[in-house]
Amino acid sequence: AHVSFSAERYSEDEMIKRSKEFYELLNKRRSVRFISNEPVPREVINNVIKAAGTSPSGAHTEPWTFVVVQDPEVKHRIREIIEEEEEINYKKRMGDRWVNDLKRLRTNWIKVYLDTAPYLILIFKQVYGMLPNGQKKTHYYNEISVSIACGLLLAALQVR
Amino acid sequence: AHVSFSAERYSEDEMIKRSKEFYELLNKRRSVRFISNEPVPREVINNVIKAAGTSPSGAHTEPWTFVVVQDPEVKHRIREIIEEEEEINYKKRMGDRWVNDLKRLRTNWIKVYLDTAPYLILIFKQVYGMLPNGQKKTHYYNEISVSIACGLLLAALQVR
Ligand SMILES: Cc1cc2nc3c(=O)[nH]c(=O)nc-3n(C[C@H](O)[C@H](O)[C@H](O)COP(=O)(O)O)c2cc1C
Numbered sequence: 001a002h003v004s005f006s007a008e009r010y011s012e013d014e015m016i017k018r019s020k021e022f023y024e025l026l027n028k029r030r031s032v033r034f035i036s037n038e039p040v041p042r043e044v045i046n047n048v049i050k051a052a053g054t055s056p057s058g059a060h061t062e063p064w065t066f067v068v069v070q071d072p073e074v075k076h077r078i079r080e081i082i083e084e085e086e087e088i089n090y091k092k093r094m095g096d097r098w099v100n101d102l103k104r105l106r107t108n109w110i111k112v113y114l115d116t117a118p119y120l121i122l123i124f125k126q127v128y129g130m131l132p133n134g135q136k137k138t139h140y141y142n143e144i145s146v147s148i149a150c151g152l153l154l155a156a157l158q159v160r
Numbered sequence: 161a162h163v164s165f166s167a168e169r170y171s172e173d174e175m176i177k178r179s180k181e182f183y184e185l186l187n188k189r190r191s192v193r194f195i196s197n198e199p200v201p202r203e204v205i206n207n208v209i210k211a212a213g214t215s216p217s218g219a220h221t222e223p224w225t226f227v228v229v230q231d232p233e234v235k236h237r238i239r240e241i242i243e244e245e246e247e248i249n250y251k252k253r254m255g256d257r258w259v260n261d262l263k264r265l266r267t268n269w270i271k272v273y274l275d276t277a278p279y280l281i282l283i284f285k286q287v288y289g290m291l292p293n294g295q296k297k298t299h300y301y302n303e304i305s306v307s308i309a310c311g312l313l314l315a316a317l318q319v320r
Pocket residue numbers: 054055056057058059060061141144145148189190191192193265267268
């Protein structure tokens with residue numbers, strides 16, 4: 001089914017004002033590593049994921065899966081898995097140069113916030129899909145498409 | 161210099177409302193292939209690019225370059241280069257399967273809109289950077305980072 005295209009129209013002054021305010025809002029985003037445990041309505045999480053799901057994608061393949069985790073035990077198990085892998089990343093896989101480039105960010109493999117945050121949103125790229133006949137369906141530019149969707153997700157999180 | 165973090169706080173009802181409205185706004189975005197030639201203030205273009213530039217990036221490398229083209233002759237030259245490459249893509253590089261997957265989108269290599277649009281925003285990923293001493297600087301996850309920035313750009317274009 002086709003949905004006809006319609007776009008809100010604003011005056012030049014309004015466009016300038018709106019685009020400036022949106023820049024200022026996004027400019028407040030930060031990759032924080034300390035996260036409040038304050039509850040957030042589940043509906044907000046659903047809406048930001050729906051916003052991400054409007055993303056463009058190569059050949060309209062929509063190659064993303066968003067998984068929301070709320071159960072404290074599952075969150076903790078995820079933290080354990082990530083910290084185990086990240087410790088190996090920092091100590092072995094990344095090498096001296098990469099670890100050195102990260103020094104000024106003062107990040108490490110300990111991620112307490114994976115327990116504290118009320119929700120984790122895990123984002124998966126579908127490297128390929130499945131056709132009804134069981135054959136693989138190519139997902140063109142899947143990593144780019146999912147990353148654009150992550151940009152929309154971040155914008156939606158910043159707006160709410 | 162460090163900038164301290166501050167976030168607007170909304171009530172639960174407001175968060176639900178804001179996130180729903182933002183989803184509905186993004187859901188109106190479409191990859192259009194017919195573009196109006198109506199002028200747009202340059203300041204709006206600057207603001208949406210500034211919004212994109214707030215994107216997170218691997219190890220804070222900001223591996224993107226945005227180029228705005230307004231000159232009709234430069235736009236036309238770009239159209240010629242892209243159409244030439246895209247014709248080869250459709251006829252040779254992509255192969256039957258890919259071209260077939262694109263059929264229902266009814267796209268092709270003719271891109272009139274590259275002349276009509278008042279501006280083209282060309283987006284480049286910097287695969288690596290340059291240190292003051294002339295050595296290469298690694299840009300970790302540069303494609304993912306630039307794609308997230310594109311998501312923010314699309315959101316900003318949709319808001320204005
Ligand atoms: C990585 C990527 C590559 C794309 N390549 C093309 C392209 O070469 N030609 C084109 O017309 N559209 C292209 N598109 C647009 C998609 O076809 C479009 O996003 C998809 O059909 C969904 O439609 P929508 O963006 O209107 O929601 C591309 C989109 C993405 C994310």
